[in-house]
Amino acid sequence: MPKYGYLVVEGPHDVEFVYRLLRPFGLQRVKQLDDLDEKFHGLVPRSFPHDGDLQKRMPVPLFLQSNSHAIALHSAVGDSRLVETVQENAVFLPPDELTGMGILLDSDRGVPAADRYQGIQAAMAGIGHALPGQPGDVGAGPPRLGAYVLPDNREVGNLEDLLLECAAQAYPVLLASARTHVDNAVAAVTAGYDGEDLSRIPMRNKAIVGAVASALRPGKAVQVSIQDNKWFKGANLQLPRIKAVQDFLIRLFELV
Numbered sequence: 001m002p003k004y005g006y007l008v009v010e011g012p013h014d015v016e017f018v019y020r021l022l023r024p025f026g027l028q029r030v031k032q033l034d035d036l037d038e039k040f041h042g043l044v045p046r047s048f049p050h051d052g053d054l055q056k057r058m059p060v061p062l063f064l065q066s067n068s069h070a071i072a073l074h075s076a077v078g079d080s081r082l083v084e085t086v087q088e089n090a091v092f093l094p095p096d097e098l099t100g101m102g103i104l105l106d107s108d109r110g111v112p113a114a115d116r117y118q119g120i121q122a123a124m125a126g127i128g129h130a131l132p133g134q135p136g137d138v139g140a141g142p143p144r145l146g147a148y149v150l151p152d153n154r155e156v157g158n159l160e161d162l163l164l165e166c167a168a169q170a171y172p173v174l175l176a177s178a179r180t181h182v183d184n185a186v187a188a189v190t191a192g193y194d195g196e197d198l199s200r201i202p203m204r205n206k207a208i209v210g211a212v213a214s215a216l217r218p219g220k221a222v223q224v225s226i227q228d229n230k231w232f233k234g235a236n237l238q239l240p241r242i243k244a245v246q247d248f249l250i251r252l253f254e255l256v
Contacts, residue, residue, distance in 0.1 A: 003099035004039060005071035005253040008085045013159055014104055014150075015062050015073045016223040020232035021246040025255045027064040027071060036063055037070040042092030069099075071253060079105055083123040095129070098143035100252040104245075106150050108158035108202045113149040120147050136244070138251040148248045152241045160205040162241060163231055167212050169239070170230040178211035 009015055019029070030036050033044065043061050061074040072093075076085040082103050095101055103120055107113040117135040124131050124147075131146065132139045135153040138146040151161040167175040185207070186198045196203045213225035226232065236242060250256055 002037065002065070002068055002070045003254055004037075004093070004097060005069065005100045006074065006086075006089070006093050006098055007071065007102050007104060007249075007252075008074045008076050008082050009104040010076060010079050010082065010106060012075050012221075012223045013226060015075050016226040017159055017162075017232060017245075018073050018104065018249065019062060019064065020226060021237070021242070021249055022064060022071065022255075024237070025069070025250075026066040027069060028066065030063040030065050035065075037065060039093070039097070040070065040072055043072055043074070043089060069253060069255065082120065083127065086124070086129070087127045090127075095143050099254050100138070100141065100144040100146075101129075102138075102145065102248075102252045103147040104150065105147065106158035107156050108160075110156060112156060113153050116149050117147060117153075136248055138248065144252055144254070146248065146252050148245060150245070152244060158202065158205075160202070160209050162245075163209045163226075164205060165239060165241065166231045166236045167209070169236055170234075171212060171216075174212050174215055175208070178208045178215070181211050182207045 007018060009018060019027075033041075036044070040061075040063055045059060057077075059075070059077070061072040064071045064073065074085055074089070076082045082105060086101070086103070093101075103124075105116060105120060107116045113135060117131075121131045124145075129145055130139070135147060135149045138144050150159055151157040155161075164175070182198060182204060186204070189198070196207070198204050198207055210222055213220070213222045213229075216229045217225045230236065232242065237246065
C-alpha cells in the first residue's frame with residue numbers, strides 16, 4: 001500500500017511549484033482516471049458545472065503517484081479557502097489514513113509569516129487538526145501535519161520571490177530585460193491607466209515573472225512555464241530557500 005499525502009495550496013502556480021519539487025522522487029502526474037488510486041476517486045468532481053457556475057474551473061487536484069506514494073495537490077483558489085478545502089475533503093480522505101497532510105500559503109499582504117501561520121494554526125485547530133508550534137515544522141502524526149509560509153517562513157512575500165531567485169540563476173539576461181520592461185511600464189502609467197498598480201512590490205514581481213514566462217512560453221500561463229522550463233530544476237533545487245520547501249515536503253510525506 002502506498003503512502004498517501006494531501007497538500008492544499010493557494011493557486012495553480014503553487015501546484016506546479018510543488019510538483020517540480022516532488023518530481024525528483026519519482027512522482028508522476030496521473031492523467032487518466034483509470035490510473036488513479038481508488039482512494040483519491042472521491043476528490044474528482046462528478047458533475048458539471050461545479051456549484052452551478054458555468055465559468056468556474058473544475059476543482060480537480062493534481063494527482064501524483066509512484067511505486068511508494070500517492071499525493072494529491074489541491075488548489076484552494078485563494079488563501080481564504082485553505083482550511084475550508086481541507087475540511088470539505090476530509091470525508092473523502094480520512095486523516096488517519098494519510099501519511100501526511102499540509103498547507104502551503106503566502107505572506108504577501110503585509111502580514112508577517114508568523115502571524116499568517118498563527119491564523120492557519122487556529123483555523124486548523126478549529127476543525128480538529130493541531131499544527132506544530134512553528135511554520136515549516138512537521139508533527140509526528142499520524143497523519144504528519146505541517147504548514148509552510150512562503151517564501152521562507154520568515155519574510156513577507158510569496159512564490160514570485162522564489163521564482164525571481166531561480167530566474168536570476170537560470171535566465172539572468174532574460175530577467176534583466178523583464179525588469180527593464182516592467183520598470184518602463186510603471187514609468188509610462190498615465191491617468192487613464194486601468195491595470196494593476198505595478199509600483200506595489202507584489203504586483204511588480206508578478207509582472208516580472210509573467211514577462212519572463214511569456215518569453216519562454218509565449219501565450220501560455222505562468223504555471224505552464226513552471227512545469228516546462230528550468231525554474232525549479234537542476235542546480236536551482238539546491239538554492240537554500242527552494243531546498244527548505246523541498247525538505248519540508250520530504251518530512252511531511254516521508255519521501256525518504
